[in-house]
Amino acid sequence: MSERKVLTKYYPPDFDPSKITRTRGPKNAGPKLMTVRLMAPFSMKCTHCGEFIYKGRKFNARKETTDEKYYNIAIFRFYIRCTRCSGEITFKTDPKNMDYESERGAKRNFEPWREAKLNEETEEERLDRIEREDAERDAMKELETKVLDAKTEMAIADALDEIRSRNARMEKTDREGVTTVAKPDAASEDRKRQEEEDAEAARRAFGSLGMPDISEEVIEEDMVDAPIAMPVVTTFVKKPKEKKDFGAALGIKKKAPAPAPAPQVKAPAPPSKLSTMLVAGYDSDND
Structure with a gap:
C-alpha cells in the first residue's frame, strides 16, 4: 500500500526529458x-x-x-x-x-427446435404453394364440370334417339294403315305391379287382425236415475312409533315422578250486608 502514495519517483541518471515527444502512430487499416x-x-x-x-x-x-x-x-x-x-x-x-x-x-x-425452424417454409414458398393448390383446385373443378356436361349431353342424345325411333315406328304404322297403341314402358309396368302386390299384402295383414268393437253404448233412463256406487277408499292412520327404554336394558332405574299437588279450591266469599238487604227487598211482595 505504501508504493501507491509515494511523492517522489526515481529518475535514472541518463534521463533526458527533451527526448520524449508526442507522436501519432499509424491507423489500423484492418x-x-x-x-x-x-x-x-x-x-x-x-x-x-x-x-x-x-x-x-x-x-x-x-x-x-x-x-x-x-x-x-x-x-x-x-x-x-x-x-x-x-x-x-x-x-x-x-x-x-x-x-x-x-x-x-x-x-x-x-x-431439434432449430432444425424444425429451418425446415419451415418461407413466405415465398408458402405463396408458391398456395398458388399451385389454387391452380390444381381450378383444374379439378374444370374437370368435374366437363364430366357433368358430358353426362348431360349423353342423356339428351339418348332421349332424342328414343323420340326419333318412336316417331319412325309411328310413321311406319301410319303408312301401312294399321293403328297401333303405344306400348307402356316395362319399368312402369313392373312398378305398378309391385305397388299392387304391396297393397294386397298390407290388406291381408291388417284384415287378419280382430279389430275391437267401439260401437256406442246405449244408456237407458233407469240407469241415469240409479245411484252411482262409490268405491271404498282405504285410509291409513299414522301410528306413532313406541320409544324403546334403553335405560331398562342397561339396568338403570328411573326415579318415580313426584305426585302432582292437589289444586287448592278457594272458598266463596261471604255475601256483604248491602247485597243481602237488596236481595231481601226485591223478594218482598210490598214492592
Whole structure:
C-alpha cells in the first residue's frame, strides 16, 4: 500500500526529458477490433479437444465488424478460446435467421427446435404453394364440370334417339294403315305391379287382425236415475312409533315422578250486608 502514495519517483541518471515527444502512430487499416464480455449463444463442441461448451458460458471475446451486411444490417464476428485447450473458436451473427452461425474451431450441437425452424417454409414458398393448390383446385373443378356436361349431353342424345325411333315406328304404322297403341314402358309396368302386390299384402295383414268393437253404448233412463256406487277408499292412520327404554336394558332405574299437588279450591266469599238487604227487598211482595 505504501508504493501507491509515494511523492517522489526515481529518475535514472541518463534521463533526458527533451527526448520524449508526442507522436501519432499509424491507423489500423484492418477490421476494427474491440474486447467485449459475452455468453456463448449456443452449445458447441470444440473440434480441437472435444470439450463441450454449453450455452450461457461467459467469455472475454474479441468483436470484429465485418464488411458483410444483410439488408444494411452489419454482421459481427466474435473470437473466443476453448476453456480446456485454448483453441480459437469463431462464430458470427446471422440476422436472416435471427441467430448465430458457427464458423470454425467448434461444432454446434444438435438442436431439434432449430432444425424444425429451418425446415419451415418461407413466405415465398408458402405463396408458391398456395398458388399451385389454387391452380390444381381450378383444374379439378374444370374437370368435374366437363364430366357433368358430358353426362348431360349423353342423356339428351339418348332421349332424342328414343323420340326419333318412336316417331319412325309411328310413321311406319301410319303408312301401312294399321293403328297401333303405344306400348307402356316395362319399368312402369313392373312398378305398378309391385305397388299392387304391396297393397294386397298390407290388406291381408291388417284384415287378419280382430279389430275391437267401439260401437256406442246405449244408456237407458233407469240407469241415469240409479245411484252411482262409490268405491271404498282405504285410509291409513299414522301410528306413532313406541320409544324403546334403553335405560331398562342397561339396568338403570328411573326415579318415580313426584305426585302432582292437589289444586287448592278457594272458598266463596261471604255475601256483604248491602247485597243481602237488596236481595231481601226485591223478594218482598210490598214492592
